[in-house]
Each structure stands twice: as structure tokens, then as C-alpha cells.
Amino acid sequence: MTEPRLVEVRRNVLKQNDVIARELRQRFRAAGVYTVSLVSSPGSGKTAFLEKTLSLVGSTHRVAALVGDLATENDAARLRRSHAPVQQITTGTVCHLDASMVRGALDAWNLADLDFLFIENVGNLVCPSSYDLGEELRLVLLSVTEGEDKPLKYPTIFHSADVAVITKIDLAAAVEFDWQAALANIQSVRPEMPVLQVSAKTGQGLEEWQRFLEARAGKTPEGRTQPVG
């Protein structure tokens, strides 16, 4: 179905992306910045989750965010309410961020001034899966309103992620969300994947997320990097 020549060109683009992503990862590590990316469908609540995260984590750490969208600066405007430095990347018709877009956006900042960098991808459960952005942790968000079958229908993005975050859990009863099926589907695609459950609206699960993140990043709530070992 897909043109062989398109596949070949795409392979080269991905290879080039991986080189830039590797450089980015080295820069992040050298500067002590823990980088987290967020992928999901449009409307899964990435921006609401990130807004709460910036406020919560930003109260004790130095945080910043990059946010990708085809068009509009709306998400950046929303996220700036947290007072964190935020930059919007508009991709035009491109259905994902790539490492060069992230690198370009970083020019404005001194990485040594940051503890955490969050990168919100374009809303898409397909395209972002192949593009390494140099992040340490990739979250795939899934809202209860989208149904329990998404991991089975979009396995590649779940494979590429490190953690699943089930969002809008305040609506779980209203949509008769089947927790058992959802968790079984996630585990069948990606065994042992950690699953967090949150509601940006009620705040449920956000403290667990904060603790999880700080533990993964090896940073204490006081904002200092914990000695390893």
C-alpha cells in the first residue's frame, strides 16, 4: 500500500532523527535535566495534565515545557498560567514532533537552569511513535472516554512508551469504563508497563504521579538531585 520509495526516504529521515535525538539526550543528561514526553490522541487531556504537573512539580523544581500542535498557540498560553517557561512548536501539517524541532526550540533556554523538561507532542496515536525526541521517559495518555481497546488498536505507540497514564478518571463511572479490560489490554501489548490513574479536574492521582516522577528522575522533592547508590 505504501510506496517503496516513500518507505526508503522515511527510513533515512528516521535515521537522521535518531542522531539528533542521541545528541539531545547527551545534552539533557550533561545539564541534569530530566526530560519527559507526552503522547496521546487529540483531546485525551495532555495539556490539562501538563498544566497541573508544571504547577505541582514546579513548586519545588525548575520546570519548562515545549508543546507541539499543527496550529495555534493556545496550549502554550494555557501552560504559561503555571508561570513555567513554555514554548509552542507549530508543525503545520506534520503529524508529530521530531528531534530537530525540539533542538530548535531549545536555543532560547539555558538547560543548566532546568530540572525537568516536558515535551507535549501533537495529538496523534500513530505518527509520534517512531520519533525519538531524546526524552528519558515517554508517557502515553489514554482517557477513560476513549474506550478500553486503544492499546490493541494502536500497539506501536504503547510499545514506544514507558508509562501509561489513564486520564479523566472522574468520568470513569459515567462512561462505564472497564478497568479490568483496559489494564489487561495495556499489559497484553506491553507487559509490566507501569500504569498511573489521574484526574486533572479533581486532582486524584497527581501526588502519586509526582512521587513516581521524582523517583524515576532521582530528584528529591526539595529539588536537589539525590546521590545515587
Place this chain on the structure above:
Amino acid sequence: MTEPRLVEVRRNVLKQNDVIARELRQRFRAAGVYTVSLVSSPGSGKTAFLEKTLSLVGSTHRVAALVGDLATENDAARLRRSHAPVQQITTGTVCHLDASMVRGALDAWNLADLDFLFIENVGNLVCPSSYDLGEELRLVLLSVTEGEDKPLKYPTIFHSADVAVITKIDLAAAVEFDWQAALANIQSVRPEMPVLQVSAKTGQGLEEWQRFLEARAGKTPEGRTQPVG
């Protein structure tokens, strides 16, 4: 950000797609089949809406459906409960259907035996916008749980569609859906676009949708094609 060579190859792929889509459109018209495609985010309720549509429209017309997903035959299995002929197209890692996939799937059917063909695209608010499938009518679905800003953030897909369908309206109050903002955003991207409001769960709006569809297709509820003029 995107490789110039990738853009060029993609342009040729799109040109090739348009040729096949044009042939398909001619075949559909010659056979008297009115073809409707559905695009949306993953989890907007395309399959639930289509399941109800197949039962409702299928009670007086000969209907069939093609359904696209990266993986699984789940949606085809769900849609077959309506007793309509259904075929699943699995795209692997490709984030949209294209005209050649549709043409390939049609080999199994005699188009003269159909009044309506529905094509459910892969859940994606970006990639499907550039691919003509030979359809007469393209619906873009948007669930109330996704938020009112999606037309502004994914303008290309709204540009490419003929009708917006707001789904899961039974949840509008629970998510404090702002109807005025949503309708204003749709109109700002695509002035004069018809907007339907439905709930596959409660059935609200489905009869209006059926009447709208039959009027557009020029087919009476009795299943006969209405004389024009």
C-alpha cells in the same frame, strides 16, 4: 523540519492517490452507491456511531462498511452485529487509509448491490486529511470529551470534511462542554459547515442524521433513488 525529498515523494504518492480516488468515485456513481467516510481522533465514537447508522439506514437501504485500523479486527466484528457486510482494512503502521486500500477491499463486493458504503478511517485527526478515498461525503467526528478547541488545532482535517458530527452529547453536561465555543470554532475554520449532534448511547440526533444523509444522497427512506428535479 520535513525533508524536501520526503515532501516530493509524498506529493507523488498523493497524486497517484487522487487518480485512484477519481476512478473510485466514478465507479460509485455509476453503481448508484453513495459513499460516506468518517474521520476523527481515536476514541471519538466512530465505530459506535457507524454501528447505529448501519442498523438504522440498513433497515431500508442496502448498506456496507469498510473499517480501517492499524491492528485488530475488533471494529469489523462490532459492526457485523448490524448484519451489514463489513470488511476490516489493517494498515500496519500507516496512519490513514488511501484509495488503493479501498479499491483492494472492494474486490469482494458487487457495488450494484449497495445503496450506501461507509468508510471508517484510522483514528487520526491529521493524516487522513490529504487522502481522497472517492467518497461523496466526509464526516469529521468530534466528541464532547475532547474539548472545544480541536477545530482550531487540527484545521486541515476540518477543511477537508463536509460535515461535523459532535458525538457523545450525553456526556456534554458532565464535561461542561461549551457548545457556543465549539460551534464558533468549527465555523471559524469552515464557515457554513453543517454540524450534527448525536449520542450513539441514547440515540439522540440519529434520526436527524438519517434524514440528512438520505437528503444528501437523494434516496428516499423506502430505499429507492429519488428523481432529481
